[in-house]
Amino acid sequence: MATSDFVLGGLASVGATFFTNPIEVIKTRIQLQGELAARGSYVEPYKGIVQAFVTVAKNDGMTGLQKGLAPALFFQFIINSFRLSIYSSAVEKRWMHKKNGEVSFGLGLMWGAIGGVVGSYCSSPFFLVKTQQQSQAAKQIAVGYQHTHTSMTNALRQIYAKNGIPGLWRGSVAALPRAAMGSGAQIATFGKTKALLIEYDLVTQPTINSFCAGLIAGSIMSVAITPPDVITTRLYNQGVDVQGRGLLYKGWLDCVVKILRSEGVHGMYKGFWANYLRIAPHSTLVLLFFDELIALREKYDLHY
Template sequence: MDITDFIIGGTASLGATYFTNPLEVIKTRIQLQGELSASGTYVKPYKGVINAFIVVGRNEGISGLQKGLVPALYFQFILNSFRLGFYTTAMQKKWMHKKNGDVSFPLGLFWGALGGCVGTYFSSPFFMIKTQLQSQAAKAIAVGYQHKHTGTFQALRQIYAERGITGLWRGSMATVPRAALGSGAQIATFGKTKSMLRDNGWVTQPTLNSFCAGSIAGTIMSLAITPPDVLTTRLYNQGVDASGKGIYYNGWLDCIVKVVRTEGLLGLYKGFWPNYLRIAPHSTLVLLFYDELMSIRDKYYS
């Protein structure tokens, strides 16, 4: 297991995050508006993706669209270090292959899910801070619980001082289904699609092959990840009472029940379009950057 595979995996995600973080901000705001309220009973400051960009830019300036960027970079680096590191190791050691040498989709799903779960768990504090900073908004367009953080490390210090390590990892187990579904679907689709496009002679140029496979993988990932992503956003952003318990939800199961009961099944798909518009290009760029960095590494060591 080569440590450089993990470092390259984390590095590949950083460039993509700069481009896609504004969509993450919009997605978070849309997922939080109308929290635990029936459709049509609340004011919607964000009436779609384009409108949300205009509203945030008008009320908070361009910098408002990059809220939570610092913890997002830490989160993505840790997550993708494990996720893509596991993927490369499994591919190189033929753990993702059938006896006939073909890439196995179920095995790809397993290794992608495992890497995603491990990476997401260890990066959980940064995911929580990212969500809470992205939800902070001007009073006129505020949605969800409003935390009073002034920055990433101030938030980490404050939470640790008040709640200890358990406070930093609050809600971390809720990210496991999100990571398993999203990462598993992405990694399995990416590996299988790359092989299919190459073996059938449809797309053989390495960079274009990675780009096409990454685009398809990102689309599949966005369909799988939106419901657990809504739950994760709600659980991470909720405030806590004096004993450290969430003021809205007791856990992911309680969150599902309350969201469906008050907002309907469509409540689990709030923010789907900004999520799709973020994940598809983000996935494409991360996997493309990763393959390019791995090629550079292999040329350097060859």
């Protein structure tokens, strides 16, 4: 795994996160509203994506739309450094290719999932803080458990002081299915789509090829990742007792069962469109930025 690919993967995701963090704030709020309540039995401060943007800006100010940005940048840098550098190494060493030279969707799925799992576990404390900060809102529009963090460092200190190192990695194992499914679907689709667009002479210009493949990969990823994303949001945001145990959910399976019993299948897809509007452009930008940065690195290496 090249060190430069590790850094470039992280930088690509940081650039995209500045643009997509506001929609993730909205997504998190929608996933938390009506937690474990039957559909139609609770007040919905967030009734749609546009209305949610206006509501957050009105009650939390424009800066409210960038809540959790600092931990989001750390999370994205770490997870995508692992994901994209592992993907890049797999492509360069032809671990994702069949014997006939074609890109294998199955192998892409496997290497994407491996990168996602490794990156997700290593970046878990920042995902935890990001989720908790994004859920913090003015009283009149608050949903889910409300934490009292004043900054990323304050949150990390609070969590560590209360529950130690295990507290910082709380929910990390439950987040692995989300990472495996989302990353696997994204990486496999991206690699295969790029190859097919070139093979059938549909989109051959490198930048446009990466853009189109990234958009398609993001669309597939959003469908695969929404249910495990809802579960992860709920587990990371819930309050904990003095022993560090969740107040609402015992773990991943318990969360699934309780959501289905209380909210039905609809509950597993809360925030789907917000998730789609975040993931599709984020995936497109991350993969496009990564390919462009790789191209710049190769150009630099050739000239120098």
